[in-house]
Amino acid sequence: MSNFTAEGTSKTVKIKQDNLNIHYHDAGSGDVLVLLHGGGPGASAWSNFKQNIDFFAEHFRVLMIDQPGFGKSDKPDHGQGLGAYNAGAVKGVLDELGIEKAHLIGNSMGGLVSAKFELDYPERTDRLILMGPAMGIGFAVPAPTEGQKVLGAFHRGDGPTKEKMQAVINVLMYDSSGLDNTLLEERFAAATEPDAAKWQSANMFSAKMKMEELWREAEKISHKTLLIWGRDDRVSPYERGLFLLQRIPDVRMHIFSRCGHWAMLEQTEEFNRVCLDFLTGA
């Protein structure tokens, strides 16, 4: 699927914020493009964006960062707002690498973190792409959404099972019938790795989870922003983007039919193209 390998691009850096070790993948050269994964069980930078790295690395220096609590990065119980804490970690990585400014693409929780990064460090931000970001507000779809309920159930009750992970994948995607078991096995292994499982069940989809209500501040986002949404997103329905479309000053919104919460995986080619057009266009 990719010329770049997880191993070949894998790097770790120690940042000032809580002395965290942050793991990331580094590929390509040019303007910096940071990719931020979502917050579901088993998520990591590589698992979210491995199908996009080849394309983007032809045009940018791509940094796919495992956010605190995920993948091979440290998993601190910090008790702070997820957006602010993770945005701080992203800034920490850029500081250590001597990078002044970056484009950001964020999926779901990564979208929230990207937007918070823009709000907290506008001078470090170039353009923003938010995919089904966890920062909208809805009018019509009941909350918690079907997808949030399925994600939240993974670590609860009798604990993780492969059936539950399959249910997670099914609810995240418009049509998961074409997948073999690779993704299921990968995500199940990642989600049940003891440190990750402990961190996830304590910090995500729990009463302890603190996510900023960033829709309140959408009008302060001062950089060009592209919202990308799947029509069939059951986690963060696209109607949540309509509010952002009216509030973010310089915004465009691209909605795919037959697409769920993972546009970068479900509509890979078109997603890549629309992102590149936006990042390098007028």
Add this chain to the structure above:
Amino acid sequence: MSGFTEQGTSKTVKAGELDIHYNEAGEGDAVIMLHGGGPGASGWSNFKQNVEAFAAHFRVLIVDQPGFGKSSKPMHKEAIGAFNARAIRDLMDALKIDKAHFVGNSMGGLVSVKFALDYPDRAAKLVLMGAAGTGPVALNPQPTEGIKTVAQFYRPPGPSKDKMRAVIRALTHDSFQFDDTTVEERFAAATEPETAGWQSKMMFNPNGAPMEELWRDIHNVSHPTLAIWGREDRVSPFERGLFMLHRMPDLRLHIIAHCGHWAMVEHPEMFNRLSIDFLRAV
């Protein structure tokens, strides 16, 4: 604005019973561009700022639809979509064009969709800007502000440049700059006697030619379609695109802030890139 001139690209062909005027430029797969139905509209006036970018990749045919520009102005009682789609089919037959992409604005969007319904094998992909008739309007007051303004143009005491200025203002976002030349050009085109006679009898007239409620049928359009909408479209509000998103099998909806009913005029660079890349994608 363009190396191509109206005169240098101007052609007329007998299509069925009608003389159809069009502007042709470039080589490759055919792209047929269909203008909107407002007073003073014509193929060239709608698309002159896009011809160069498209002609670099395609054989572009910017068509004056029946009743507009330099084409025949037949009085008829048939629905506009079906009548104009048939005229385009006749034009393609006359030019021996088997298949074309369609780029349609407003009424031209409606005609593009009707063409795809009536002659599915002759249409490749569709790009629709502020399409008319393709979605019911549920949230915006009807008739829309833009439709009311456009409909006023020929009403007593008759056309004026102030009314034309109000039309252009209602069609575009406030940030769109236009000068007196634009007003003069469209005013001259709209008040040319034959055009004025046809327009005032056929368009925006309860006794004129009807327009299809195409939203009833759009689920049958399986052609890859890109719907581009201005967030501030006051003629055909973007909520129509939301309906299309749920009904058309292969649709992507792209909504642009600071943009009204004329994406191709208001944001030509953005529009060109988005559309051309969509049409060229395999």
